[in-house]
Amino acid sequence: MFTAVIPAQNEEKSILAVLANVLRLPVGCIIPVLNGCSDRTLELIRSIPDPRIHIIYFAQSLGIDIPRAIGAVYARHLGAEGVVFVDGDMSGNIYTNLEHLLQALQDGADMALTNCYPYITNRAKLTNLVLKFRLRLNRELDLLKTLGLAMPTHGPHALSGKALHTIPAIALAIPPMSLVSAKQSNLKIKVGTSIRHEELRSPRKHRRHARLITETIIGDCVMGLALAQNKPVTRSLGRHELLGYHPERRFDLLEQWEEAVAAENRFYEQHLIIPSTPLKK
Numbered sequence: 339m340f341t342a343v344i345p346a347q348n349e350e351k352s353i354l355a356v357l358a359n360v361l362r363l364p365v366g367c368i369i370p371v372l373n374g375c376s377d378r379t380l381e382l383i384r385s386i387p388d389p390r391i392h393i394i395y396f397a398q399s400l401g402i403d404i405p406r407a408i409g410a411v412y413a414r415h416l417g418a419e420g421v422v423f424v425d426g427d428m429s430g431n432i433y434t435n436l437e438h439l440l441q442a443l444q445d446g447a448d449m450a451l452t453n454c455y456p457y458i459t460n461r462a463k464l465t466n467l468v469l470k471f472r473l474r475l476n477r478e479l480d481l482l483k484t485l486g487l488a489m490p491t492h493g494p495h496a497l498s499g500k501a502l503h504t505i506p507a508i509a510l511a512i513p514p515m516s517l518v519s520a521k522q523s524n525l526k527i528k529v530g531t532s533i534r535h536e537e538l539r540s541p542r543k544h545r546r547h548a549r550l551i552t553e554t555i556i557g558d559c560v561m562g563l564a565l566a567q568n569k570p571v572t573r574s575l576g577r578h579e580l581l582g583y584h585p586e587r588r589f590d591l592l593e594q595w596e597e598a599v600a601a602e603n604r605f606y607e608q609h610l611i612i613p614s615t616p617l618k619k
Contacts, residue, residue, distance in 0.1 A: 346426025
């Protein structure tokens, strides 16, 4: 059984378009992970009468990337053979790309990525800065020829069941760290599909967000470089500590969720909305 995980925070404008793509995929379970939603995202998802939809709902914000790890932990618990991740704001016509990622898993890949920069275009200054560090990390991992600038930080991607059990949940919440973990565990990593960033149709964000997300991704890459080089993990670059959104990541709730899923305790039940007839593991 393949599974789809959809992190979402206030995505009422795009969630139905995302689900329109995902519902057509050969997946046995669809896991929207809602965190800190104050709009109609939950209502819209619940309006779709599909028994494959298992909603994980947190009233508080989990922070960037934590929802992906939350969904991965649940997918692993269900015994998923593989999982495809697609953000709740990726409303573009990317069904074929998602198919390609699942096909890559069927063909033996453990981590299948999307190349969101298939050719050179005029890029903003912040984009070029981020890509510089993505290039450095992929080169350090000896993956530059294989992946180019692709990284689980950007675009939909997929993991095999083996990867779900191999890569720690905390690494899944820091995407470059998950790439390092996959490489160090000798997992099979490849680019499964290509799509220009603009075709994802993720909405443009304000300038402050652009600056913070840039700092987050670069800091994540710095952590990945340190881990790859067997050095103490840090987010510092020279005299600058690259925090971005990192302090908002709720690693405490991820740890609590992982323990709760294993025990299927009250915390697990409080945050899970499942169909009246649950899927068999």
